[in-house]
Amino acid sequence: MTVTERPVFYEAQYLAAADLSATVDHARLRAVRHDRYHHEWGIAEGLELTGDPVTDPATGISYVEVTVQPGVAIDGTGREVVVPAAAALQESLFQEVNGAEPGADGPFPIFLAGLDRSSATSVTPATRVDESYQILVGRLGDERLVAEQRPPEVSDGPGDGSQPWLILLGFVRWQGGRFISVEESAPGAQRQLAGVRAEIVSAREGKLALRAHPTAAEGGPVVTIDDTLGLVFGKYRADGTVDPLLTVSPRGDLSAQGSISGGQSMGVAVASGIATDGMLLPLPVGVRADDVAEGSVVLHTTVTPYVTPQPDDLEGLWLAVPVVCAVDADRRVRSRTRWIRVDTPGESQDRPASANFMVVATAVGA
Amino acid sequence: MTETIVYESTTGHVLGALSTPGAGAVPTVADLVGDGLPAWAGVDVTVPAERLLAATAAPEPGLLAAPLRYGVETVGGVPRSQLLRLSTWGSGGVTLDGNGVTITLPADVPDATPVLVVVAGEDGPVALLPAQMKGRSLNLRLSLSTGAYGVLTLVTGYEGRLDQLAVR
Numbered sequence: 020m021t022v023t024e025r026p027v028f029y030e031a032q033y034l035a036a037a038d039l040s041a042t043v044d045h046a047r048l049r050a051v052r053h054d055r056y057h058h059e060w061g062i063a064e065g066l067e068l069t070g071d072p073v074t075d076p077a078t079g080i081s082y083v084e085v086t087v088q089p090g091v092a093i094d095g096t097g098r099e100v101v102v103p104a105a106a107a108l109q110e111s112l113f114q115e116v117n118g119a120e121p122g123a124d125g126p127f128p129i130f131l132a133g134l135d136r137s138s139a140t141s142v143t144p145a146t147r148v149d150e151s152y153q154i155l156v157g158r159l160g161d162e163r164l165v166a167e168q169r170p171p172e173v174s175d176g177p178g179d180g181s182q183p184w185l186i187l188l189g190f191v192r193w194q195g196g197r198f199i200s201v202e203e204s205a206p207g208a209q210r211q212l213a214g215v216r217a218e219i220v221s222a223r224e225g226k227l228a229l230r231a232h233p234t235a236a237e238g239g240p241v242v243t244i245d246d247t248l249g250l251v252f253g254k255y256r257a258d259g260t261v262d263p264l265l266t267v268s269p270r271g272d273l274s275a276q277g278s279i280s281g282g283q284s285m286g287v288a289v290a291s292g293i294a295t296d297g298m299l300l301p302l303p304v305g306v307r308a309d310d311v312a313e314g315s316v317v318l319h320t321t322v323t324p325y326v327t328p329q330p331d332d333l334e335g336l337w338l339a340v341p342v343v344c345a346v347d348a349d350r351r352v353r354s355r356t357r358w359i360r361v362d363t364p365g366e367s368q369d370r371p372a373s374a375n376f377m378v379v380a381t382a383v384g385a
Numbered sequence: 386m387t388e389t390i391v392y393e394s395t396t397g398h399v400l401g402a403l404s405t406p407g408a409g410a411v412p413t414v415a416d417l418v419g420d421g422l423p424a425w426a427g428v429d430v431t432v433p434a435e436r437l438l439a440a441t442a443a444p445e446p447g448l449l450a451a452p453l454r455y456g457v458e459t460v461g462g463v464p465r466s467q468l469l470r471l472s473t474w475g476s477g478g479v480t481l482d483g484n485g486v487t488i489t490l491p492a493d494v495p496d497a498t499p500v501l502v503v504v505a506g507e508d509g510p511v512a513l514l515p516a517q518m519k520g521r522s523l524n525l526r527l528s529l530s531t532g533a534y535g536v537l538t539l540v541t542g543y544e545g546r547l548d549q550l551a552v553r
Contacts, residue, residue, distance in 0.1 A: 260498045292386070292405035293449050301405065301412065328451035332473070355425060371425045371547070373402075373449045 022048055027219050031340050044176075046356035051177045055097030055170065059214030065090020065211075066102060066127055068189030070201035082197035085129075087154055087188060092131060093213050094184035098177035100133040100152050108154060110197065121198050126205045128157035128189030130354070134180030149245075153180060154188075162187055187211065198318045235259055271292050290378045293325050296371035298348040306380040320346045324354060325373035338364040344374050352376065387393040390457070391417050392464070393432060395515060397456040399468065400432060402448050411416040412440050416438045418504045420512070426535030426551035430505040433513070435475065440464040453545030471544045477521075479538045479549040485527040488538060503537040504529075 026041040030033070054060075070083030087107040090179070108129065117127060120385045131152055138147035157164070165185050171178070178184050185208055187357035203210065220227065223248040232239050237257045240291040244250055249268040253261040264276045300320060302308065310316040324341040342355040353373040360366040389412060390402040401422050414437045422437060423429040431509040440457065442448070443466045448455055455468040475491035486502050496505065504511040504527065514525045518540070529552045538546040 288461065291403065292403060293447060295401045295452050296401050296425060298391070298401045298403055299417055299419055301403065301416070325449060330451065349419060351419070351423075355423075369425075369427075 022176075030354055049175055051097035054095070054099065055095070058093060059140055059211075059216060060097075060184075061088065061211035061213040062092045062188075064215040066092060066131060066188055068191070068201050068203070070191075071200065076127045078194065080197070082195075082199055083201060085191055085198045085201055087131065088127075090354075094133055094178065094179040094186055096133075097100055097176070097222045098133045098184070099150070100186065101150070102131070102157075104154055106154060106196070108156075108191070112154070113156045113191070113193060113198070115198075117158060117193070121159070121193060123198065125159070125160060125192035126202050127159060127193060128162040128190055128205075128208070130155040130157060130161075130183070130185040131179060131188050132183030132185055133373050134181060134183070147299045153183065155183060155185065157185075162190075162205060165208070191374055214375070223245050230255075242280075249338060283324075283369070286382055289378045290380075291376060293350045293373055293375055295373045296352060296354045298352055300346060300352060300376050300378050302350075303378060303380045311380075313357040315383050317383060318350070318351070319379040319381065321377045322346055322352060322354070322374040324356065325375050327372070329358070330370070333358060333360075333368070335360050341372070344372075346376070350378075386444065388404075388444055388490075389417065389439065390442045390452070390455075390468075391422060391437050391439050391537055392457045392500055393501060394436055394438050396501050396541045396545075397458065397499075398545040399442075399448070399452040399455040399540075400469075400526060402442075402452045403462075404438060404444075404449060411439055411441055412502065412529045417465075420473060422501075423549055424535075424537050426533040426537060426547040427533060428505050428507055430503045430531065430535045430537040430547070431510060432501075432537070436501070438464070441466060442465050453551055454549070456541070460542075466511055472542055474546065475539070477543075479548050479550070481529065481534060481536060481552055481553050483529050485529070486525045486536065486538075487542065488518070488523045488525075489540075490521045490543065492542065492543060494540070499539075499541045501537075501539040505535045506532055 020250060025045050026215040047057045067088045069086050069088060072081060073084055074081050077266055079121055083112045087102055087106045087108060089102050089104055113273050131154060134153040136149040136151045137145050138149040163175050165187050168184060169301055187208060189210065190205050191198050192200045220309045227244045228241055230239060235255045237255055239255045240253055241261055242252050243261060249266060250259060251263045252265040253263040266274045275330050288306055290301050290303040294300060306316055311318055311365050324344045329337050340359060340362050342357045344354045346352055354370040355369055358368045386404050386406055388535055389403040390397045390399045391414060401418060403417065407436045414434050418434055418437060422433040423431045444457060445468050454471055456471045458469050459462045477489045477491040480487045497517045499519050500516040500523060502514040502525055512527050516523065516525055531552050533551050536548045536550055
């Protein structure tokens with residue numbers, strides 16, 4: 020029977036063992052392919068590696084008793100691996116692999132893998148298979164083997180444990196013939212949690228949530244996509260609603276409770292105001308002088324004369340005419356006004372003046 | 386609007402101002418003026434950045450029109466946001482000749498009143514003269530050749546002056 024064949028039956032058919040097995044296998048293989056290709060393999064629930072401190076009453080030496088907590092994982096073959104009850108990690112298992120005195124205290128990786136066993140309740144020939152598990156102790160550095168595993172072919176079924184698919188549970192340290200500590204990760208190696216493979220994730224009723232923890236605990240971060248609110252990043256309130264911190268409305272308006280930095284990501288940023296003669300125009304918030312110097316941000320500046328009343332130290336009637344109102348390459352404003360006396364011809368004074376300015380920063384390519 | 390000012394560290398005169406919407410951290414002097422702040426008196430008379438400080442100030446209607454008319458008062462080394470409206474020179478003034486600069490005030494000032502005079506010519510900076518004065522008059526000796534000069538005069542308590550003067 021091929022992997023795409025589905026058993027069918029007819030009235031009064033004699034059912035052979037193969038027919039019944041095909042029925043089970045069809046459903047099992049379908050589930051395996053779903054788990055293998057619709058999900059990223061890894062730990063789905065539990066399976067923490069814990070260490071309970073113990074002191075030997077005879078010697079006074081402290082050590083830990085290591086336990087694999089109950090849980091579920093999906094391995095890279097699509098096989099579900101269930102640890103239904105807490106399982107102690109035997110020191111003898113460690114010594115079989117690394118010896119009683121391995122020369123270094125660790126960290127030594129601890130793996131979980133699926134294993135088919137003959138069921139204790141089955142008769143001969145076997146009529147049941149226990150889809151069980153095995154706990155494996157690695158040697159120093161064996162955690163690298165996890166990344167080297169390759170998934171089976173599409174037509175292959177789940178692994179039976181004869182070639183274990185290693186699921187890293189954590190690390191132990193060993194000293195004096197005992198486990199002395201448990202560690203969740205080591206440099207470059209950590210527990211892989213199960214994930215989802217998808218190009219489209221859609222909500223059923225207009226609101227989709229993505230959060231960092233299984234429960235919607237107060238203060239926990241969450242991203243929602245909502246028909247009315249748009250895209251929202253926020254934190255859960257005690258009543259389960261979301262306190263929005265960053266929102267993109269359905270029509271594209273962006274609002275943020277915190278500051279926004281990074282001028283290039285903004286596309287366009289603006290600074291405006293009034294500057295007196297000789298001052299450097301400020302850069303818009305988030306734009307660095309280095310970005311401008313490197314050419315990744317282009318500035319567009321506009322200055323116009325800032326009109327002021329006639330200075331009170333000028334007697335008579337005076338008329339103001341801008342002489343200079345410009346910005347140099349250093350963003351320095353130069354602004355001068357010529358005051359011309361109109362009630363007594365021939366008298367004038369040039370004085371420094373202020374300028375209205377606008378600086379528009381545009382990220383190149385934005 | 387936020388008024389950001391640049392002021393001379395010894396005399397307290399406001400030399401430049403920036404009025405921008407919103408609030409934020411006070412920019413550095415380098416952000417505001419670079420190496421120095423040029424004041425125009427026929428030629429550029431530049432006060433170097435190391436003599437300047439930056440602060441925010443309460444809005445003043447005439448600040449952007451004539452910043453030199455305002456001064457900063459410090460309390461315990463901290464500038465007060467409310468600017469001082471400085472005294473006018475009235476009958477006083479600044480004169481220049483081949484031997485230096487003479488400052489004449491309309492009234493006496495107390496001992497050790499800070500003064501800064503910056504002189505520039507058509508070829509660039511000529512002199513930066515920090516001083517202290519008492520009474521109504523101060524002569525700062527400086528050898529000047531014939532020509533046109535720009536002079537920035539800062540006397541604590543009095544409006545800052547930008548004069549276009551000549552030595553004949």
